[in-house]
Amino acid sequence: MSIKNSVIDRLIKIYINRKINYKVDFGDLNPNREDTYILLGNNSSLLNSFYVSNLLKNKPIVVLNELQKTNRFANYFFANYDFWLFKRNLDFDTVLVKNIHNSLEKNPVLIFPEVETSFFGEVQDIPKSIAKLIKKEKKDVILCQINGSYLSHPRWGLKNTKKGLVEFNFKTILTKYEIENTKLDEIYEIVKDNLKYNDYDWNSKHKHFYNPKNRALGLEGYLYICPKCMKSQTLSTKKNDIYCSQCGHIASFDDFSLINGLDFDNLVSWDQLQKKELPKLSKEVIYSEGSMFSLNPKSMELSSLGHADLEIIRGQLFVLNKMKEYMFEIDKIKGLSLIRRNELFFRYGKKSYLFKLKDPMIIFDGISYTLKNSKKSI
Template sequence: MSIEKKPSKWVKNFLLSSIHLYLRRTTTFKVTRNDTKDIQPPYLIVSNHVNNWDPLYINLFVDEPISFIAGEPLFRKPLLKRVLDYTGAIRKTKFKNDTSTIRNAIKAKNHGRVIGLFPEGNRNWDGVTEPVIYSTAKLVKLLKIPVVAAKIKGGYLTHPRWGDGDRKGTIEISYQKIWDTEEVSNLSVAEIHQTLTTSLYHDEMEWQKEKGYRFRGKHNAHYLERLLFVCPACESVGSMHSDHDTFSCTSCHYQVTYTEQGFFAGESSRFDTPHQWSDWQLQALNQIILDPPQMEDIVTLYRSIDQKPFEKLLEGTIHLKENTITFAAEDGARQTFFLDDMEAVNIHFHHKLSFFHDDHLYEVIFTSPRSSCYQWLQMIQRLQQNLLEKEQTS
């Protein structure tokens, strides 16, 4: 199959029905609104992004098979590429200009497809919608087709990006048409961007305060240190440790409990939610980066050339300095990258850091389940920004 030829409805219905039966073991779905029932393709579905299952969640309650715009590295996994090609997925390089994505989206429109897009560009880490990528509004303006905003509520608490395993709970999904073709044509790109931002915004824990759902799992706090790596009490970096429903600092013994409702509890707790803690942490990093800590972790480094499958380059350690990242293997092999030469630095899943260098795609897989790939991303991005500012002022 391809973008031009969509999977037959019976194949789509068979596969999604099987997946639905599997998901219902842990998840109760509630569709609170579904405007797609009254729209004929082609049209565009945009959605907030909180969970690995999001594309399937969205397509479960849409009659047509959706042609999703998907991250480019996924197409470099041979088996997954076959699945994506079969469904007519559209390749997109995150945080890089890619005219082929636009061409293929237009092709999907011309062949009467429903196009799916997550305008945040990434799954969020703490239950609050990330900023919408501005180029999404340009694509909406270019396509000139109806747009439906899907909103997933409960997806973060069912399977937070930092966690392992699903929690049993409830997910609410709504599909609200926000524009017809004529309405899109009459709007500016700025107006489209503002409406997309408003339509997709969701704060999971504000919603949860009203709902009070329980999300039951075996070890609900595992692995919060992937997201929250700065202690709010002693401000040490990399000292947080999760154990069942407990999250504590190994340096000063600050401790909280992570509840089935997704809130922090405990007499010493400074924050009610992971989002509040994360918000404080990002501000604290602005000071920490002035004297960055020594960072080292165990990783495997891969490289993909010309969109071919990844090849392993080395296993060893990764080290971060002021302007470089160095990979060192036990056999003495080393590879160093200057931060200002690394493009489109991004995270896939929770443990894979990717970046482009000289048009080659590199993937760094962190070995320890407690490693914070998110910490590495935040530190790299801040150091890159510092280098850019120095260059502009010199």
């Protein structure tokens, strides 16, 4: 490891030790193992790549979405630290597959197979391409099951918990010898079954303490339906509490990051409830506002297009800023992604756009719902 990488590595370890309490069970994995393997992890927090890679002597190369480079600080960090590969925002990235193959000659490779970092604390969709990669490389596949990372640092949180417990449990789920005689569908099911997690179910059982100070702040960007009156975009937060402009105080977080005051105690159930309202919301006007940017996909540099008002109306996304009005036919939108906390990205034709939104989730869900139903009608 170079001196520069070594210094950055120490700074990361200091940051991690200040940020979380952690427990590690390496299971059948020797943390000093020198040969290479594919390491899979839960995508429950944007910080998981730092946590996991710093637990192992032979540092893994981490695969990340290249859209993380749109943050200037992150891009500077990535440019000065060598342990990264970047996935382009494409359905299948042949360059990445080649880079993973080459990296596996010297280092393990750490992959978070879920399409998105978890919004509400449970596993997201997992593409079947991960099974093809495993079959092609024929390397041992190690799983790092991560519990508590989401509760410590939910991606919507403005004030994250300090020194929350995060557990890391390693185990081999496929050996290189088993892969040879295992079908693609079976490999996919093994990966899918082992990557399952739900931080709320886990902590309902174990009752670990997560400092609840200002726990709710930022959640109104991800929740858009009040479970009591079923009105949309009426929610606000203060400290540990959630309010509705129609109903008043409706819920609060307890010491275990579980929800009190409703018929359910977790955000997974709340999200399921609000997604059931999408057929109704799709017939209405869905609105948000924020900042609009154009993205250069080669340099990953953003160019500001100013403040923007967004409306989803009858399968179309209208964006109005000081310069012009944009009309995007939603069924032609490609590469839809929600990155970091509130940044919505998509490609349209030959152009790429990024929005930093006040209400990112309702716009993301509204576009996703329309895309899903447009595919069904084809």
